[in-house]
Amino acid sequence: MTASFFYLLICLIAAIALIVLLTTKYKVPAFFALILSAFMVGLSVQMPIGLMIGTIKDGFGNILKLLGLVIVLGTTLGVLLEYTGSTAVMAGYILKRTGEKHAAWAMSITGFIVGLPIFCDSGFIVLSGLNNSLARRSGVPLTMMSVSLATGLYAVHCLAPPHPGSTAAAGIIGADIGKLMVYGAIIAIPGMIAGNLWAKYAGRKYPGEKPVIEVNTTVTQPGPSVIKAFLPIIVPLLLIGLKSFITLAALANTQWLIQLLPVGDPVTALMIGILLAFNCKRKWTKTELGHLLQDSVDKAGGILIIIGAGGAFGAILAATKIGAHFSEFLNLGYLGLFFPFLLTFVLKTAQGSSTVAIITAATIVQPLLANLGLDTENGRVLCVLAMGAGSMMISHANDAYFWVIARFSGLEMKTMLRVYTIATIFMGLTSITLVYILSKFI
Template sequence: MTTAFLQVMLSLAAGIALIVLLTAKYRVHAFFALFLACFVVGLGVQLPVNDIITAMKEGFGNILKSLGFIIVLGTMLGVILEHTGSTQVMAAFILRLVGERFAAAAMGITGFIVGLPIFCDSGYIVLSGLNKSVARRTGISIITMSVSLAAGLYAVHCLIPPHPGATAAAGILGADLGKLILTGITVAILPTIVGCWWAHYAGSKIQAGDNDEVHTSREIPDMPVWKAFLPVLVPIVLIAIGAFSDMEKSASGAGTLFHLLGNPVIALLIGVILAFLSAPAWDRHTTGQLMTEAVEKAGSILVIIGAGGAFGAVLAGTRIGEHFSEALHLGSLGIIFPFLLASLLKTAQGSSTVAIITAASVIQPLLPALGLDSETGRLLCMLALGGGSMMISHANDAYFWVISKFSGLEMKAMLKVYSVATVLMGITTLVIVYVLSLFLL
């Protein structure tokens, strides 16, 4: 068994090293990196090629079957909210609510809410113009404003579906999506606060960027605030009803209806419809363009998620869980091991999505050995992976450069403020999840 364990570990290390090398150094698309890693690991443990391909097909298909519609609808919702200007309306409302004195906190709250349906890089690009104009008006350091906005977007991106990494990892681990969304929102609050606090503390000590620089942004549309928030809040409320009520045991017509509406696919579809209704008028050309854009964005995400599922299926075929449980005492590590693995992968290759999908594929067969093979254990494991995928964001992370370029911030300032903020956010998430595990597991 010692020889078999060593063989599995070397094959796994070779597969992960290939993913990191191809995605980080050679900028190969994550789908192809994960695809090739399946063969490296499978052949490394002497699985027949036909068995490898069969496992890959099954893993790819199972993930897309459970997550495909959620990813497409979540992407569509984000695209529409960007187009209609709803995100800017939400940001302006939050700023008015908290006042200019707490403008940085307002941008963090805006990032948190806008980031629920919109990917962090897209959300940052959409809000960067408003962010710079508020920084100029209030005199608050641009790096404080920028990192506060980035922290809010980043926390929900790493922890909450329908973002691709969290969604895929939930599918791989078998975590309940509805409960993950609601628990993830709750857990993400404190890391966001910590990120905003560090932005204020460290940003006030650094002269970075130029608050007088003019950054062109769209005019804030004349839209009722409730109409802007509705497409985001209604799906969350519906999913909450579906996740935390006892509707499955209810035979009443109302119970069945609410359980149906709480399905994440139906809830997101309702959000998309509400987002469409938030615009005064639509023409066929614009509607077709937006749908095409959403499908193209979702397509790239889906192939990565599918490849992650394929990689996980191949790992399961190596019986890695049995080898780990016999050779190591993983039960003593528990929730810390998923966090450390995701942190290592994130820091090495830069993508939170690739890190969390790869880590989830490795962790899934280890759940029993880690003492996490329960509904609650899978949920907490997913949140630990999300916390690990936050750290450390630096020069190999595309989001790092989105923040830098759209805010006019130099590398040194970004490393001192933003990169450190991601470390603090990740550690904060781990502490929260660890404390929860003491009471719930």
């Protein structure tokens, strides 16, 4: 199973091309595209069939062992907040504080906060009715409002767990998920601001028309109080952040702090968030509770198999020793954080999915961490953040989220490309700049 560097490089390029071709032209689910690519690489380097299958199984299982609970619990938290009306309560509170004059900022901030536990496409669909009615009431162009909401959701979706891309990348390269949640949320703020500023500038030129799909915003039950609505998001983040701070500050020798550390584990923190989310509704029936939990598991299942397939693909690449070959033939040290950023950017632009782009990039970058100067605890976190920034750009017609925004806001292709797509470029560039600055301080 010995192959030259250039032969392995050709195999890697062919595998990436296969993933892009299958997912874009032939609409093959990402799971099968990644698994087929793993088999293609294994067969190309003449890996024994038994060893190849064992490697794929190990890669698939190991990544799910690390991330399975985080994904399922994060998805469950998002479903519960959506169902209990907590998202609408948070949006209403933020709008009341900012005022209709700053409605675009209100939607950006709402998107950011709601997007912490909820996937960007689901969050946009849930909030689109509020967004559209607010645009009519305030007189703010619908394009400006929709892209502000979309970019607020998108910024945190690309950068912070428990979203699947960054969570999977953390598992593949061994980054601390707790630190990634904290730093990802911080870096996402400038990304959100960049998206909002471009939406406000360009949105005036393309005001937008009536939405193609109107969402029913009628409230069927009273929502929770503002405090109850925010707690399921704020408390887990605080717990995770405190654990990272305690560890970083080397205070763990204090006995009572040691006892608190497990509470800040992402799994424990998300479980606490779920318990707080249950408190957002007064009465629960067995039927609705069972339906919601099953819906959460169903949604998480599709994500988990993609992540598992990414782990399998990464295990095959690691078995080929491609990282050692890169180290011998190429000096990547001078690129540092910009290599994972550029790689993810190319993959995202080519095939559309931020999740697939960052998982694929992570499998390629993992054996190159030492060569890139990122083989430290903080270096791995920065590497995932750089890939998250790359996965923002460029969102265009091959991205499912692009069409969710267009359909639920009634925006034409030309408007989407000139406002939303360009906004994602500014978001990615802003985020990688902030990641680079952060690298100088941690």
